[in-house]
Amino acid sequence: MQLPLLLAGPILRRVDAGLVAVQVVLSEAADVRLTVWEGRVASDTTNAPFASSGDPPDPNAPEPHPGETTVRIGERLHLGLVSARLPPASGKVFESDRLYSYNVTITAASGTTDLAKLGLLGAHTVSGVEAGPLGYADRMLPSFALPPSTLDDLRLGYGSCRRPGYDDGDALAWMDEYLNDRVDDPRARLHQLFLGGDQIYADDVDAVMMLRVVELGVELIGTAGGVPVERVTVGQVLRRPASSTPTEADPTAVYTPETPQETALAGDLPAGPPCFPVGGRLHLTTVSGQLTSVDGANHLISLGEFAAAYVLAWSPACWGVEVPGATAVGGGVVRWLDTLGDDQDVVLPPTVYPERIPQHLFAGAAAIAAKAAEDAKTPPAERARSRRRSHRVHRELLLGLARVQRVLANVPSYMMLDDHDVTDDFFLNPMWRHRVLGSALGQVILTNGMLAYALFQDWGNDPRRYDQVTTPEHPELGGQLPGDLLDRAAALFPGSAPGPDRDLFAAIGRMFGHHLENQPQPDGRFGVVDAPMTWHFTVDGPKHVVVALDNRTRRSFVAEIGPPGNVATEALVDQIPRPPLPAGREVLVVIAPLQVIGPPVIDEVVARAIYRIFDLATAGDLTDPESAAGARRMPGTNPDALETWAFDALTFEHLLARLAEHQRVVVLSGDVHNAASNVMSYWRGAERRPARIAQFTSSGFKNVMPVYLRALDRSAMLLQELLRAGLGVERLGWARPDAELVLLPQGRTEADLVATTRAKLLRSPVLLATHGWLDDNPEGDEPVPALTSRLNPAKPPEWRWRVTPLIDGRLDADRPAPIRPTPLDDAAIEAQLADPATSFEAMQAVAARHQAALDRMRNTRQMMFRSNFGICRFESAADGSVTAVGEVYTSAVDPETQLPVLGPYMVHRAPLGPLDEAPPETLRESVLSRVPIPEPGP
Known part of the structure; x- marks a missing residue:
């Protein structure tokens, strides 16, 4: 298809008192100008602009500077991040409690245009999809509001995990309905939107979508003589004689390895098919790339493919009408918006065997035969249904993309890096890092994935940071500042010559720390990699401060193949500010892509069992002496089971201590593919008034908890019943081991304790649960202290905490109709x-x-298993106390009206204090501590 000028956007990015930034993705080089007006205005307004990117940063400058120029990444890929900045000397600021509107003017070789001339401000059609006006009414410009002056008016949207191929609704598109109802009210509309990771699923693209991803990826970077300009370095290239014909039973039989001299002469392999075919990459990425993720057969590899995935996730502009290369049974094209009948099928393009391929593209004959035998067990009709389902799911995604585009244009959006933006097993452990970054293909995938994240996501989080460029006066920095990354990215593919430039690509990898390894420590742990580029950031408002954690690239580990400490203790120094917060700020909000405080029953019971279940299920792959895959002899490689914060107590406790210094904290997370909420009380020393940390989790936008947990919810209801019981967790902590921290029943010694408890008493820090202790009192008798395990009053805990799961206490009549x-x-x-x-x-x-x-989703008072988005708001009381309110929105069909109803299907209230609460003091025999179950409120 002919690419439009505007591939994606406008996306409203960072907005604060002195800056408004807007991101666009264009198919041509251009100068981009941003103009901002006060109020909600139409495109033909005669009002004087309030600010513009063309305004001089210095009021005394003789001439305004021109519009900002896009960064050329490829022949048809030009990124623009244009910002209107208010110099302190101007005396102006972007204010709370009022609306602002903006327009983007694009001046390219093809002419000058803006949002109105592009047709975005009225009803329009894109890729066959009917789209509403970008500003929510004809001729109206997109608009926004800064965080309000009153905490109770603040509305924070959040969510994560938007997997295009998942068969559920797109909650990011549903957010458009929420915004539409509040667009005229600067205090009621969304003020900040936090996308907490997995904006794309780089390791799990369905084949039907991958057909367009690979095609668009080549278009974006460009071709020369019909051959993709972007090339991919692999460890070994194979070549077949021109006279040979590969067979499906063993395609590699006719291929032989090239010599290094032959590869140097012929060059690296062109990106995309046929060297990297759709549906045939799993063996390649797990063996040549040493990845352990086996989520799908279509892992993104090239920079063009990563870029295409972002463009297709955020806008309908580049989808086109036809599914490229796909045909219907009996011939004919397949269109994205076709509704396929039960007698129809989607036929994918046949495999092409090019002259040169990467080693391990195809498995050996035995593995191919085994897979063919396994596939033969699936009836053809079932395979056809699967392909029709995939087509329908992507059709529904496309139909909602104009609404996604509108949300991103009207709400300041901040984006955090998480695993699927690069690969599911991203920096899983030190051995993984050594293997993957020790392979040529692994280097390519990780560097391309992180560069795409920097360009499409991180740049807009803090544009000022990317102003920083190493100058000749500071050669010691070695080109390690964020602005240097933009310069290097712009020079990767300078013309029609094959690229990327090897030296620049390697330099970008070094900025990401890909030349470094986690170093072993004296205590057996592995330290953090301190890469030049950092990914955490801070943004705030009049009453709150937001810090976004990087829990991917600053990890430490308990062992070479042990669980990650999701943010190393030394990295938290930079990522969590010390108190106090700036004047007037009442709450610290933390964006942690990976849930920090999970439902206690899952963290304490379910997750620890699943960790081992995954290893048992894949034991053959882990122990196969012939295996060359990345997962070989590496137990605990499933991120869904391994990455729980609680699995590395040292970093977990350090994070909690840092957060508790701020007294009132809200953590917004995703990743886990369900929605739930918990609140922690945290005491230091002899304090009786705890700090309060609320954990609100909304996940996923379009992905739900794995089937093994959903089965518990839908069938036995066991998980929901455990959560409904209000089972909590308590901890007691001391910095160092000491004798008699716990007094045991008369006549008992530590030898009578279970081995895990004895081990905990010897570790630093000492972290003890309040359950599972000896109690020799006869059942039914009045307890005698001497026969009971109890804390030693001479050596009280140095800190204590309690986690309580939150339950929706609303009356049935106050909940959305489909759930009553x-x-x-x-x-x-x-x-x-x-x-x-x-x-x-x-x-x-x-x-x-x-x-x-x-039929009415009755199990959503405590945990939700369907597409959703979260809204965090606050309620203040006359006594100065604050309550955080987490609302989880989804859309469900009312069985009575058969109409979809969007609403807050789960609402959790977390008092943040100040409040008085007794700390954990009693040691018990019970497995888990029981906390009161809140009754439905009035």
Whole structure:
């Protein structure tokens, strides 16, 4: 298809009192100008602009500087991040409690245009999709509001995990409806949107979407003589004689390795098919690239592919009408918006065997035969249904992309790096890092993935940081500042010659720390890699401060193949500010892509079991002596089981201590593919008034918890019942081991304790649970202290904490219609049950209520398993206390009206204090501490 000028955007990025930044992705080089007006205005407004990117930064400068120039990444890929900045000397600021509008003017070789001339400010059609006006009404410009002056008016949107191929609704598109209802009110609309990771799924692209990704990826970077300009370095290239014909049973049989001299002469392999075909990359990435992720057969590899994935995730502009290369049964093209019948199928392009391929592109004959035998067990009709499902899922995604584009244009958006933006097993452990970065293909994938993240996500989080460029006066920096990354990216593919430039690509990898390894420490741990580029950032408002953590590239580890400490203790010095917060700020908000405080029953019971279950399920792969895959002899390689914060107690406790210094903290997270909330009380020393840390998790935008946990929810209801029981977790902490921290029952010694508890008493820090202790009191008797395990009053804990799961306490009538149970008159039912003549009728009514509940998502008072987005807001009381409120929105069809209803299907309230609460002091036998279950509120 012919690429449009505007490939994606406008995306509203950082907005603060002195700056407004807007991001665009263009197919041509251009100068881009941003103009901002006060109020919500139309494109033909005659009002004087409030600010412009063309305004001089110095009021005394004789001439305004021109519009900002895009950064050329490829022939048809030009990135612009244009900002209107208010110099302190101007006396102006972007203010709270009011609306602002903006327009973007693009001057390219093809002419000058803006949002109105591009047709975005009225109803329009893109890739066959009907789209509404970008400003929510005809001719109206997109608009925004800064965080308000009152904490109770603040609205923070958040979410993560938007997987295009997942068969559920797109909650980021649903957010458009939420915003549409509040667009005129600067205090009620969303003020900041935090995308907490997995904006793309680089390691798991369905084949039907991958057809367009690989095609667009080549278009963006460019071609020369019909051959992609972008080349991919692999460890070994294979070549086949022109007269040979590969067979499906063993394609590699006719290929032989090239010599290094032959590869140097022929050059690296062109990106995209046929050297890197759709649907045939899994063996390549796990063996040549040494990755352990096996989520899909279509891992992104080239920079063009990563860029294409972002463009396709944020805008309908580049999808086109037809699914490239796909045909219907009997011939004919397949269109994205086709509705396929049960008798139709999507036929993917056949495999092409080029002259040169990367080693390990195809598995050996035995593995191919085994897979063919396994595939043969699936009936053809079922495979056809799977392909139709994939087509339908992407059709529905495309239909909502104009709404996603509108949300991103009207809400200041901040984006954090997480695993799927690069690969699911991203920096899983030191051995993984050594293997992957020790391979040529692994270097390519990680460097391209992180560079794409920097360009498409991180740059807009803090544009001022990317102003910094190493100058000749500071050669000691070695080109390690963020602005140097933009300069190097712009020079990777300077013309029609094959690229990327090897030296520049290697220099970019060094900026990401890819030449470094986690070093072993004396205590057996592995230290953090201190790369030049950092990814955490801070943004705030009049009443709150937001810090976004980097829990991917600044990890330490308990061992070479042990769980990660998701942010190393030394890295937290930079990522979490010391108190106090700036004057007037009441709450610290932390964006942690990976959930910090999980539901206690999952962190303490389910996760620890799943960690081992994954290893058992893949034991053959882990121990196979013939295996060359990245996961060989590396247990614990499934990130869904391994990356829980609680698995590395040292870094977890350090993070909690840093957060607790701020007294009132809200952590917003995603990653785990469900929504839930918990609150922690944290005491230091003899304090009786704890710090309060609320954990709100909203995940995913378009991805849900793995099937093994959803089965518990839908069938046995075990997980929901455990959560509903309000099972919490308590901890007692001391910096160093000491004798008699716990006094045991008379006649007992530490030898009577279970081995894990004895080990905990010897570790630094000492972290003890309040459950699982000896109690020799006879059952039913009044407890005698001498027969009970108890804390030593002479050596009290240095810190303590308690986690409580939060439950939605609203009355049924206050919840969205699709979730309300069928009302029953309890008194009437009791009376009917007492009368044999009416008892059966009463039982029918009760059974009907239960049956209706199965269709109405009844299990969402504590945890949600469906696409959702989160809204965090606050309520202040007259006594100065503050409550954080986490609202989880989803859309469900009301069984009665058959219409979708968007609303807060789960609402959790977390008092942040100040409040008085007794710390954990009692040691018990019970497995888990029980906390009160809140009753539904009035």
